[in-house]
Amino acid sequence: MKTEILNLHDSRRLTRDSKMSEKKLVGRSVAIALGITCIILLAGIGGILAYYTMTINNKNTTYDSYASSHSHTNTEFNSLNTTYQDYAGSHAHSDSEYNSLSSQNTNLQNQIANLEAPNLVRINLGESDNRPWLGTPYLHIQSAITNVGTNTAFNCKLHVVLYQGATIAKDTYVLLGTISGGAGISTTNDVQYSGSALTGWTITPQWTS
Numbered sequence: 001m002k003t004e005i006l007n008l009h010d011s012r013r014l015t016r017d018s019k020m021s022e023k024k025l026v027g028r029s030v031a032i033a034l035g036i037t038c039i040i041l042l043a044g045i046g047g048i049l050a051y052y053t054m055t056i057n058n059k060n061t062t063y064d065s066y067a068s069s070h071s072h073t074n075t076e077f078n079s080l081n082t083t084y085q086d087y088a089g090s091h092a093h094s095d096s097e098y099n100s101l102s103s104q105n106t107n108l109q110n111q112i113a114n115l116e117a118p119n120l121v122r123i124n125l126g127e128s129d130n131r132p133w134l135g136t137p138y139l140h141i142q143s144a145i146t147n148v149g150t151n152t153a154f155n156c157k158l159h160v161v162l163y164q165g166a167t168i169a170k171d172t173y174v175l176l177g178t179i180s181g182g183a184g185i186s187t188t189n190d191v192q193y194s195g196s197a198l199t200g201w202t203i204t205p206q207w208t209s
Helices: 002-069 074-090 095-116
Strands: 120-130 138-147 153-164 167-179 184-192 200-208
Touching: 120 153, 120 200, 138 153, 138 167, 138 200, 153 184, 167 184
Parallel strands: none
Antiparallel strands: 120 138, 138 184, 153 167, 153 200
16 A cells, blocks of 8 residues: 555656656757747848948949049139130120120111012103193003012002192002012003193002001
């Protein structure tokens, strides 16, 4: 009976020791696993730090190279500034020079506008005061009208004024129509009047742009 009680007590102690040994083994395994994980993490962090360090060094090297190739000394800057000042001085103009250039430009623009504007020129092909024995007296007019401008002349006409001494015997117009730029027409007209013979007359071409 006493022997059985001792055996039971020994058996319980062995079981307790066995469980403690298992717990120690598990704790040791966890510690080893954590240690390995830490080593892996440290190795990864070390690799990342090495990569970024190398990248930063490369960028620093690139920047230094760029800065070196694009740097200028004070002498070079002074030389460039002198060149600029010389250029600005040789290309500077006073207000009077600008005004003169502006006036010349305006004159040229006006000349161009005058050349392009319609301009009628009349060539006298014949003018005679005719006084028939039984008819009405008249001024016979033969003209060649040319538009020497580029643009078209509208409402073209001849303004005819007949004089009998200081008296105006007739003031009238001969209508010609429209004449294109560079074109010309020929016209023959008889302008009747009354009274004594004419002492003079004027024939003036007129138009609108």
